[in-house]
Amino acid sequence: MARKALLLCLALSVGSASADRLVLRDGRTFDGVVTVLDDAVEIELAYGTLRFLRDQVRRIDFKETPEAQLSQKLAEVRAGDVETLFAVARWAQEQGLDEQAQELYARILKISPSHAATRCELGHMKIDGQWREFDASLELARGKLQAGHNKVLLDEILPILLELAKPRHKTLAVMDILAYAQLRSGRFKQALASFEELAAKSSAAEAVGYGAIAEILKRNADGMYVVTEAYPPKTALLKAQGPSLQPGPASLARPLVLQAALRDRAKEQIVSGRALLAAARSLDASDPDAAKVKYFQAEKCFKRADAMVADIARSYRVEIARRRIAAIRNETQADARSFDASMAKLGSQDLSPKDYRAMVLRMMRQLDNVREKLGTIQTLAKPFPNDLVLEVQWAKADLKKIESMREVLATEVESER
Amino acid sequence: MNGRNLIKIVILAALAGAGLAAMGSALTDVAAPMQTALKALHEGRCDQAEQLAMDLATDADRPQGRAWAIVADARQQRGQLDGAIRAYRLLLASCESNHVRRHAAMQIAFCRTAQRPPRRLIPAAKRLDEKELAELSKVHRQTYVETSDHFVVRARNPHVAKLVATEAEVNLDRICRDILAGQEYPHSVEVYVWADSTDYAANAEDAPEWSGGRYSLEKRDGLLVRRIDLTQCDKSGRFAVIMLDRVLPHEMCHLVVREFFGDATVPLYLNEGLAMLAEITIDNDRILLAGASVNDKAKIALRDLLARDRCDMGDPALYYATSYSFSSFLHRRLSAEQFKSFLHHLKTGCATVDALERAVCASPDETFAAQLAAAWEDDAAAQAQIVRALRGQDEASSGTGRN
Numbered sequence: 001m002a003r004k005a006l007l008l009c010l011a012l013s014v015g016s017a018s019a020d021r022l023v024l025r026d027g028r029t030f031d032g033v034v035t036v037l038d039d040a041v042e043i044e045l046a047y048g049t050l051r052f053l054r055d056q057v058r059r060i061d062f063k064e065t066p067e068a069q070l071s072q073k074l075a076e077v078r079a080g081d082v083e084t085l086f087a088v089a090r091w092a093q094e095q096g097l098d099e100q101a102q103e104l105y106a107r108i109l110k111i112s113p114s115h116a117a118t119r120c121e122l123g124h125m126k127i128d129g130q131w132r133e134f135d136a137s138l139e140l141a142r143g144k145l146q147a148g149h150n151k152v153l154l155d156e157i158l159p160i161l162l163e164l165a166k167p168r169h170k171t172l173a174v175m176d177i178l179a180y181a182q183l184r185s186g187r188f189k190q191a192l193a194s195f196e197e198l199a200a201k202s203s204a205a206e207a208v209g210y211g212a213i214a215e216i217l218k219r220n221a222d223g224m225y226v227v228t229e230a231y232p233p234k235t236a237l238l239k240a241q242g243p244s245l246q247p248g249p250a251s252l253a254r255p256l257v258l259q260a261a262l263r264d265r266a267k268e269q270i271v272s273g274r275a276l277l278a279a280a281r282s283l284d285a286s287d288p289d290a291a292k293v294k295y296f297q298a299e300k301c302f303k304r305a306d307a308m309v310a311d312i313a314r315s316y317r318v319e320i321a322r323r324r325i326a327a328i329r330n331e332t333q334a335d336a337r338s339f340d341a342s343m344a345k346l347g348s349q350d351l352s353p354k355d356y357r358a359m360v361l362r363m364m365r366q367l368d369n370v371r372e373k374l375g376t377i378q379t380l381a382k383p384f385p386n387d388l389v390l391e392v393q394w395a396k397a398d399l400k401k402i403e404s405m406r407e408v409l410a411t412e413v414e415s416e417r
Numbered sequence: 418m419n420g421r422n423l424i425k426i427v428i429l430a431a432l433a434g435a436g437l438a439a440m441g442s443a444l445t446d447v448a449a450p451m452q453t454a455l456k457a458l459h460e461g462r463c464d465q466a467e468q469l470a471m472d473l474a475t476d477a478d479r480p481q482g483r484a485w486a487i488v489a490d491a492r493q494q495r496g497q498l499d500g501a502i503r504a505y506r507l508l509l510a511s512c513e514s515n516h517v518r519r520h521a522a523m524q525i526a527f528c529r530t531a532q533r534p535p536r537r538l539i540p541a542a543k544r545l546d547e548k549e550l551a552e553l554s555k556v557h558r559q560t561y562v563e564t565s566d567h568f569v570v571r572a573r574n575p576h577v578a579k580l581v582a583t584e585a586e587v588n589l590d591r592i593c594r595d596i597l598a599g600q601e602y603p604h605s606v607e608v609y610v611w612a613d614s615t616d617y618a619a620n621a622e623d624a625p626e627w628s629g630g631r632y633s634l635e636k637r638d639g640l641l642v643r644r645i646d647l648t649q650c651d652k653s654g655r656f657a658v659i660m661l662d663r664v665l666p667h668e669m670c671h672l673v674v675r676e677f678f679g680d681a682t683v684p685l686y687l688n689e690g691l692a693m694l695a696e697i698t699i700d701n702d703r704i705l706l707a708g709a710s711v712n713d714k715a716k717i718a719l720r721d722l723l724a725r726d727r728c729d730m731g732d733p734a735l736y737y738a739t740s741y742s743f744s745s746f747l748h749r750r751l752s753a754e755q756f757k758s759f760l761h762h763l764k765t766g767c768a769t770v771d772a773l774e775r776a777v778c779a780s781p782d783e784t785f786a787a788q789l790a791a792a793w794e795d796d797a798a799a800q801a802q803i804v805r806a807l808r809g810q811d812e813a814s815s816g817t818g819r820n
Contacts, residue, residue: 186449188448222448222451222452222481223448226520228523229752234782236777237773237789238792247523247524248490253452309780311781312779312780315781
């Protein structure tokens with residue numbers, strides 16, 4: 001009985017990982033987790049639970065738990081037998097015993113630090129004669145890219161890193177290095193394919209940047225880009241030290257040239273955005289809704305520019321937020337005037353209790369309307385807390401005032417009830 | 418399958434493979450020679466770059482028109498400007514990309530400017546002889562009117578009226594083209610040249626006593642009246658050449674800038690700086706003063722210069738010199754397109770530093786203001802050093818240095 005209870009306990013604890021076998025008197029057989037009840041036996045199957053009376057059951061074969069099997073397997077491993085230990089570790093991993101598997105891999109590496117298969121299972125990679133974990137390898141690969149060691153990256157490191165990245169969901173990070181390494185070593189076609197793949201698989205903002213590079217490579221299949229302005233853009237103004245480009249033809253394999261090309265693309269977006277911004281400004285007073293649409297379109301252009309070159313159009317986005325906030329503030333001021341008029345009416349007119357209540361409720365709705373607008377101001381200002389300090393402070397102060405006024409009105413409605 | 422057939426298949430497969438390989442290399446070999454030429458260009462091996470690019474551009478089977486960009490650049494770097502222009506033209510003719518065509522057109526213009534630099538305006542002080550100056554000093558009873566495309570000049574000397582009308586057109590063209598980067602000015606301006614300072618003070622409304630000229634932009638009966646008041650003769654009764662070389666372009670620049678900005682506020686340093694920049698004769702003392710002040714406690718720091726809205730505080734001479742120095746620095750360092758963009762951003766309400774970052778189309782940087790201040794101060798010091806060196810040369814050549 002005690003053994004039965006123990007087995008039942010084990011069966012329940014391991015869940016679906018262990019498979020007990022239930023053999024019925026009519027010859028049917030089921031594999032699942034068996035629970036023995038007072039007068040019946042239940043078996044949990046993948047598609048549901050079945051219950052049978054004890055009389056229907058011929059036999060129950062309780063299976064050992066993976067943990068127990070693992071202990072048994074480990075007991076059979078001879079000391080120092082790294083290969084058998086590795087086989088057991090892999091088996092454990094297959095059984096979902098990840099923690100135990102990791103412990104066993106660690107034990108193997110203590111015995112044999114260069115055990116390649118174990119290193120591979122752990123996502124380690126040997127670079128420059130030294131085994132490194134996946135993330136460290138990725139960082140080292142980035143360093144090699146910056147140092148211009150493109151050949152070793154493309155021929156040796158990245159093919160392995162790409163394989164290791166798959167189960168870790170870090171393929172895009174490796175693909176990014178691969179694409180740039182291909183570009184910098186002049187393999188423009190391969191780079192184009194890689195950047196296109198990255199653009200297709202990345203999140204929206206990153207996809208814009210990768211897509212822009214792919215477009216540049218497509219338009220300049222020979223890898224030559226004609227730089228039209230000195231780059232970096234502040235070089236001429238500040239006579240800054242450091243590498244720079246002068247206008248003229250240059251190879252896209254040079255990082256600075258790609259940056260200049262991306263800046264040109266971003267600039268195109270800024271030019272489009274500026275035209276829309278100017279149109280929005282001119283519509284501000286006469287047609288605020290049309291202006292809002294233009295601002296939205298302009299912002300999209302500026303966001304695309306920012307996705308190509310970090311923050312290049314930020315000041316325009318701040319300007320849009322500021323202008324939209326100003327427009328909303330104008331609306332809220334009109335709402336405030338209307339509220340004040342209602343307030344004056346409330347104090348001066350002799351209203352019936354019903355009308356009084358209706359008036360107070362209307363005023364509460366007016367306040368809710370303003371509160372919503374102030375919320376929009378806070379949302380608009382949120383990405384630029386340092387640029388729109390005053391706007392945020394005003395909105396906060398106004399919200400506080402509105403909350404307290406609303407509280408007074410709500411109390412009034414309650415007391416009237 | 419007998420052995421002979423097997424050999425045939427192997428040979429055919431090998432040939433097919435070779436064919437595919439050849440096709441593959443044909444597809445990729447567009448980039449390789451172009452990259453070799455670009456590498457040579459980057460490393461300063463212009464001869465080699467030109468030759469490699471020329472081979473690509475003139476390839477009988479697959480001419481690469483874009484390679485003309487390398488040919489042109491290599492020639493330009495070596496100072497072969499005619500050859501560079503020819504190559505840029507071939508690039509223009511064979512290129513599908515708008516931005517490459519714009520580059521080619523711009524470089525052709527650069528080459529032409531390098532070949533024939535625009536003639537520098539000779540100041541009236543150096544151009545007019547004694548006889549002409551004597552004629553221009555005469556004040557008649559009658560007022561003469563001279564008109565040009567943009568100006569109606571009234572003066573009490575027909576020669577002065579004619580000369581001022583001509584000079585005004587030349588200056589307006591220069592200010593709009595060179596200083597304001599292609600700004601249009603489709604307006605008419607009344608210019609009054611008063612006989613002397615007394616006459617000027619009596620007729621030029623609100624003009625400060627010390628000034629020799631003023632501009633005004635007033636609404637009169639619904640019309641916008643643009644006016645410049647000048648003085649013909651100095652205190653000794655001689656024709657005031659300074660009026661032509663400095664006062665006229667200075668006041669005209671104020672007028673054009675004011676109209677360009679419309680209702681927007683023109684930063685004071687820029688308003689004064691550009692007006693001084695418009696003057697035909699450069700005042701070297703300003704350059705020296707700005708340069709010397711850089712390492713002086715009394716210097717006007719950039720942030721103070723940008724914030725000031727009045728020039729009568731502290732030391733006006735230093736303020737004017739500093740304004741000139743910074744405006745001149747910006748005008749020299751920015752391209753014409755960037756300078757125009759800078760003015761547009763100022764007009765839409767941007768602060769100077771933000772307008773500059775927008776004009777050069779760069780990501781914002783917290784250290785930019787400090788970097789800008791440092792770059793300008795370095796430039797101010799360098800400009801002053803050049804003026805000192807030139808003065809030293811002049812003194813040495815005239816012998817004053819030895820005495």
